[in-house]
Amino acid sequence: MIANGLMDTLQIVILVLVAAGALVVVRTRDRVRLVLVLSVYGILLAVLFFAFQAPDVALSEITVGAVALPLILLLAIAKVRKPEP
C-alpha cells in the first residue's frame, strides 16, 4: 500500500510538472531559449512515461523530444537568422 501511495504521489507530481512545463514552453518568447525549454520539457515527458511504466516510450521521447527535435530546430534557427554584417 505504501509503495502504491508513493507511486501515486510520484505520478501526480510528474503530471503537475508536465502541465507547468507546457505552460513555460508556450510562454517562452526567445527562440533559442524556447528550444532549450522544449528539450527540458521532452525530458519531463520521458520521466512521465517512465513513471507510468512505459520505458520504451520514455526512451523514444528522450531521443526524439529531448535530442533530435531541439537539434534540428537549433540548426534551422541558425540557418534563418540574419547574417552578420
Added chain:
Amino acid sequence: MTPRQRLVLFAVAVTGLVGCYLWAFSGLPGFGNYPGPYGQAILAHAITQTHATGVVSAINFEYRGFDTVGEEFILFTAAAGMSVVLRRLRNERKDPPEQLEAAAARDVPRTSPAVRGVALLLVAPTVVLGWWLGTHAQTNPSGGFQGGVVLATAFMLVYLSGDLRTARRLRTETVVDAAEAIGAGGFAAVGVTAVALGFPYLYNFLPLGKIPGSVSSSGTIALISLLVGIEVAAAFVAIIGELLEQSLIVRQPTPAPPSQPQPASPPQPEGTD
C-alpha cells in the same frame, strides 16, 4: 466581427467544448484500467511465441511489423525530401573545400574547451549506448529506432568536439546513403524473404533460439531491429548533416534576390540568437 461578438462566440464554443469534454471524460474506463482484449492476449503469448522478452519490440517488429515498415519509410522519405529541398539552389554558392577553413573560422564565438572536452568524452559511450540499444531490442526496453537516434547524436558530438571538417569526413554521402538504403531495403527484404519461403509477409522465419530472452533469440525481431537502427542512424545523420551544411557552408548571395519581397512580418520579439 466586433471583439464583443467574438467573445460571445468564444464563450459559446468553450462552454460546448468543456461540456462535451467532461461528458466524454466521465465515460472513460478508470485510471489504469485496461479493457481491451489484445494487451492480455499479447502478454500471455508473446514470450513463448517469439522468444523475445522485449515484448514492445516483439509487437513493433513482428505482430504489427507491417505498420513498422511503413513508419520506417516515413523517415526514409523525410530524409530524401530533406536532401531534395536543401539541395544547393542556383543562387546559392558553396565555398570550395579550401574555404572550409573560413567556414570553420566563422564559428564565432569559438566552442569552449569545456564543450569540446565533454563532447569528445561522450562520443565513445554514445556509440556504445546506441549500438547496445539497437542490438538488444529483443531482450529489454530498447530498439533500433532509439539506438539509431543515439548513434546519430554521436555524429553531432564529433562536430561539437572537433570541427566541421572532421564531421564532414564522417558523413561521407556514399556511406550514409548506402547505410540508409541497406537499412530500409533490408527491412522490406526480410518480409519478402518470408514470402519467398512460402510464409506471410514479415513472418518470423528465422530460428527463434532456445532460451527466451537471450540476445541471440527471437529470430527476425533482432535482425529487423538492427536494420532499423542502421536506417535511422543514417537518416538522422543525413538530415542533421544537411542542416549543418546549410547553416555553415551554403551562403546566399549577399544582395537578396529582389523577386522575393520581404513579407511584412508581425512584430516578433527579437531573440538573443
